Amino acid sequence: MSLLRLRNLSVEFATTGGRFRAVDQVDLDVDKGDVLAIVGESGSGKSVSMLALMGLLPWTAKVTADEMVFDGHDLSKMSARARRKIVGKDLAMIFQEPMSSLNPCFTVGFQIREALRIHLGMDRRAAQARAVELFELVGIPDPEQRLKAFPHQMSGGMNQRVMIAMAISCNPKLLIADEPTTALDVTIQAQILDLLVRLRDETGMGLVLITHDMGVVAETAQRVSVHYAGQKVEEQPVRPLFRAPHHPYTSALLAALPERATDKRLPTIPGVVPGQFDRPKGCLFSPRCQFADDHCREVPPTPRGADLGLARCHYPLNTDERLAS
Amino acid sequence: MLRYMLSRFATFLPTFIGVTLISFAFIRVLPGDPIIVMAGERGMTQERYDELVTQFGFDRPILSQYWDYLTGVLQGDLGNSYVTKRPVWDEFFALFPATLELSICAMIFAVALGLPAGVIAAMNRGKFFDRTLMSTALVGYSMPIFWWALLLIIVFSGNLGWTPVSGRIDLLYYFPDTTGFMLIDSLLSGQDGAFTSAVRHLILPTIVLGTIPLAVIARQTRSAMLEVLGEDYIRTARAKGLPPGRINGMHALRNALIPVITVIGLSVGTLLAGAILTETIFSWPGIGKWMVDSIFRRDYPVVQGGLLLIAVMVMVVNLTVDLLYGLINPKIRKR
Numbered sequence: 001m002s003l004l005r006l007r008n009l010s011v012e013f014a015t016t017g018g019r020f021r022a023v024d025q026v027d028l029d030v031d032k033g034d035v036l037a038i039v040g041e042s043g044s045g046k047s048v049s050m051l052a053l054m055g056l057l058p059w060t061a062k063v064t065a066d067e068m069v070f071d072g073h074d075l076s077k078m079s080a081r082a083r084r085k086i087v088g089k090d091l092a093m094i095f096q097e098p099m100s101s102l103n104p105c106f107t108v109g110f111q112i113r114e115a116l117r118i119h120l121g122m123d124r125r126a127a128q129a130r131a132v133e134l135f136e137l138v139g140i141p142d143p144e145q146r147l148k149a150f151p152h153q154m155s156g157g158m159n160q161r162v163m164i165a166m167a168i169s170c171n172p173k174l175l176i177a178d179e180p181t182t183a184l185d186v187t188i189q190a191q192i193l194d195l196l197v198r199l200r201d202e203t204g205m206g207l208v209l210i211t212h213d214m215g216v217v218a219e220t221a222q223r224v225s226v227h228y229a230g231q232k233v234e235e236q237p238v239r240p241l242f243r244a245p246h247h248p249y250t251s252a253l254l255a256a257l258p259e260r261a262t263d264k265r266l267p268t269i270p271g272v273v274p275g276q277f278d279r280p281k282g283c284l285f286s287p288r289c290q291f292a293d294d295h296c297r298e299v300p301p302t303p304r305g306a307d308l309g310l311a312r313c314h315y316p317l318n319t320d321e322r323l324a325s
Numbered sequence: 326m327l328r329y330m331l332s333r334f335a336t337f338l339p340t341f342i343g344v345t346l347i348s349f350a351f352i353r354v355l356p357g358d359p360i361i362v363m364a365g366e367r368g369m370t371q372e373r374y375d376e377l378v379t380q381f382g383f384d385r386p387i388l389s390q391y392w393d394y395l396t397g398v399l400q401g402d403l404g405n406s407y408v409t410k411r412p413v414w415d416e417f418f419a420l421f422p423a424t425l426e427l428s429i430c431a432m433i434f435a436v437a438l439g440l441p442a443g444v445i446a447a448m449n450r451g452k453f454f455d456r457t458l459m460s461t462a463l464v465g466y467s468m469p470i471f472w473w474a475l476l477l478i479i480v481f482s483g484n485l486g487w488t489p490v491s492g493r494i495d496l497l498y499y500f501p502d503t504t505g506f507m508l509i510d511s512l513l514s515g516q517d518g519a520f521t522s523a524v525r526h527l528i529l530p531t532i533v534l535g536t537i538p539l540a541v542i543a544r545q546t547r548s549a550m551l552e553v554l555g556e557d558y559i560r561t562a563r564a565k566g567l568p569p570g571r572i573n574g575m576h577a578l579r580n581a582l583i584p585v586i587t588v589i590g591l592s593v594g595t596l597l598a599g600a601i602l603t604e605t606i607f608s609w610p611g612i613g614k615w616m617v618d619s620i621f622r623r624d625y626p627v628v629q630g631g632l633l634l635i636a637v638m639v640m641v642v643n644l645t646v647d648l649l650y651g652l653i654n655p656k657i658r659k660r
Contacts, residue, residue: 056563088566095557095564103558104656105579115565152656166565 003174003206004030004053007067011045011052011230014060020276022061023049024230030174030206035197037209037221037238039253043273045230046210050176054093055083071173089119092167096179098159102151108162109147112169119170134165138195157188161195168199174206175199181216193220214257218242226250229273229284236309244318246304246311248289283314291315329651333644340640341633345398348632349391352625359407359623381407398633404626406619413630417612422505423493424604424611428596430527431535436589439539443546443585448573450551459544466540470599474533474606481529488529491608495522534603538592545588549581556580582653590646594639 011023023045030036038046052063053075068076070091075083095101103111112134113127122130128147135143138161151159160180167175177196181189197220200207209221217224217238224241226234226249234247245251252269254260261267271288274280282299286292296314303310308319360369360377378384382393397404403413442462446455482490489495493507500514508527511519553559554577562576597613604613612631619627 054564056560084566084568086566088564093564095561097557100557101561103562103576103580105654106576114567118565118567118571150655163561166561 002029002031003034003071004028004208005067005069006049006053006065009049009052009063009065009068011048011057012062012064014062015276017276022230023052026227026230026232028225028232030208032173032206033200033204035200035207035209035220035222037211037217037224038227039211039214039217039224040227041212041273043229043275044227046212046227047178048230049227050093050178050208050210054087054091054176055080056093085119088115089170090173091176092170092172092174093176093178094160094163094167094180096182098156098163098183099151101163102159104151107148107150108154108159109149112147112162112166115166115169130169131165134169135161137168137199138162138165139191140165156184157192160184160188160192164192164195164199168203168205171203172205174208176208176210178210179212180209181211181213189216196220214253215259226253229279231284231312232303232310233285233313234309234311241309246309246316246318247285247313248291248315248317249285250309250311251317252288252290283312285313291317330648333647337640337644341637342395344633344636345395345629346391348629348636349394352620352623352628353387355620355623357623359625362621362623363407394629403630403633406627407624408619408622408627413626416615416627417631417634419505420610420612420615422502423507423609424597424600424613426506426508427527427530427534427603427609427611428593428600430531431596431599432538432589432592434531434535435538435542435592439542440546440585442543444550444573444578446543446547447550447554448569455547459547462540462543465536466544468536470533470537470602471606473536474529474603477529477533478606489522489526491606493523493526493609494519495526498522530603530607530609533606534596534599537595537599538589541588541592541595542585546581546585549584550577553577553580579653583650586646586649586653590643593642597635597639 006026006028009023009026009028010021013020013022026045026049028036028038028049038050040046048057048061051057052061053068053070055075057063063076065076068074070086073086075086078086102108109128109131112131113122113124116122116127116130117124131147132143135146140146140158140161146154146158151162154162160183164180175196180196181192184192193216196207196209199205209216211217221238223235223237225232226241226247228249234241234245234250236246241250242254245254249269252267255267256269258266269288274284274287280286280297283289283292283296283301286296289296299314301312301314303312304316308316360374360381360383363377364374382390394404401414403417405412406416409416442458446458449455478490481488494511498511498514498516498519500510500516500519503510503513507523508520511523550573554573558580559572559577562572567576600611601613601617603609604611605617608614612635616628616631619631
């Protein structure tokens with residue numbers, strides 16, 4: 001039984017121009033100790049699907065799923081009150097912008113102790129001791145002093161460490177990191193990623209890493225789930241994915257990596273992710289796909305078998321590679 | 326912090342001078358002659374009139390009159406009332422506690438109802454409670470204060486007979502002014518029913534005076550809360566699994582308080598302006614009524630002095646508000 005099991009997760013937003021489907025029939029599984037990376041361009045529904053899992057979407061969003069099972073509990077069938085006992089304790093999340101994700105009016109120490117007191121019922125002294133311990137764990141020097149600081153008195157990297165300390169404070173079983181390094185500079189990025197992986201090793205928690213940085217994926221993830229326009233278009237373990245991507249979108253993403261560029265000009269994927277009003281009739285990637293034909297433009301593809309990385313494509317790539325191996 | 330305070334004080338002086346200039350000019354622009362008003366229906370001889378003109382200094386150029394007034398003010402002398410001959414300063418402080426008592430009660434009324442109302446409206450955005458509350462607040466804000474006062478008097482004092490029509494306390498009770506605050510004095514006097522009587526007299530004026538600030542505070546709290554509720558740190562608080570009461574009442578409200586405190590500060594000005602009408606309607610013996618009476622008597626020093634003191638109070642309140650920002654949001658303290 002996997003730690004997290006999502007089946008047929010869809011999220012629709014009620015907008016003035018009608019309903020917009022931001023997440024479309026996504027299936028995901030995460031096990032204990034697993035590192036799953038979710039990649040895709042902006043607007044591909046990576047964050048929204050995880051926010052839906054956490055129950056953090058605004059009231060305009062309608063979440064539907066056949067199964068949304070975390071640690072044996074079906075979250076979609078729980079009351080808000082029961083769900084709050086799990087969210088923030090066993091299921092934690094950190095966000096993209098550490099500077100704005102912490103409340104400017106309270107010290108970071110207060111914000112960490114708050115979760116400990118609410119979920120674990122610790123008293124003031126125990127919470128303080130645990131907070132010091134957590135700061136040491138995430139590598140914040142001089143924890144007693146730093147706990148008294150306000151978020152604006154610390155750097156972005158330090159704030160992200162605070163966010164991580166806060167998220168792991170109750171020993172979560174699954175940590176979702178939503179582009180945790182996007183707002184940070186490169187040296188700090190590596191430190192934060194190392195920290196996340198180290199914490200995963202030490203605690204055995206599952207880790208979901210949402211990112212659009214393929215470099216980050218290659219260094220940290222075990223499995224990769226590629227999303228496009230709300231759909232999961234491919235899922236593979238990290239090595240085979242980099243060696244033999246089956247979906248043309250994955251292949252195009254990899255080709256756009258600067259490290260892989262052979263030409264003077266960096267290869268790009270022309271066009272943008274379709275929005276609310278220009279969703280194609282057939283395959284969602286067909287307008288931007290170099291292999292698309294009339295069949296692709298007319299008939300939406302269904303996911304292929306696991307041997308083809310569940311690719312949502314009529315003409316998956318690298319099929320002979322599969323034969324060779 | 327000290328530098329910040331000094332820079333705030335530096336803006337104080339020009340405003341102060343400006344207020345003296347405006348109050349001095351406005352009362353003189355009004356048609357009517359204080360000496361003729363003083364003489365009443367009997368009139369007076371030309372010689373006596375000329376004598377008084379010289380005595381009050383009205384024969385001198387306007388600028389030199391202003392200069393005399395300004396130098397007096399800067400030395401703490403607001404002049405004497407033409408009518409009672411007593412110093413403006415003394416009259417003001419004899420009447421001020423009555424206004425202060427009423428204003429404080431009105432402000433407590435407005436904040437105690439407006440803040441929770443705004444928070445609840447924001448939490449129920451777009452629902453029935455929100456819409457009802459916000460349209461009621463708009464009505465309250467737009468209602469002419471004197472008309473609202475008369476309506477309340479007709480219903481609660483006239484038809485229902487629950488509250489007295491005017492004054493601060495029943496004539497039955499008499500006790501000396503110890504603090505000038507009727508609620509405190511009536512308690513100190515130890516007379517049976519005095520305190521209840523004082524409270525009953527306060528109810529309607531408090532509601533009338535507090536209505537506009539209440540509406541403004543409720544609407545401002547709602548919009549500030551809605552803005553804050555969209556912030557990333559509120560998402561973090563929800564991701565921590567905190568109960569909604571704690572998220573709204575602590576994480577969001579503390580951040581939403583800055584604009585709310587600003588309007589509370591600005592409401593003090595509205596409150597004192599409203600006090601003039603409210604006190605007149607309820608015959609409340611405070612500075613509002615005193616100012617109106619003085620305007621009709623063309624009592625120049627009283628009007629000038631009263632305006633100036635009110636303006637200074639508003640300025641002090643706003644200065645306090647500026648300093649409060651830093652207490653609420655540590656980020657502002659640093660700048």
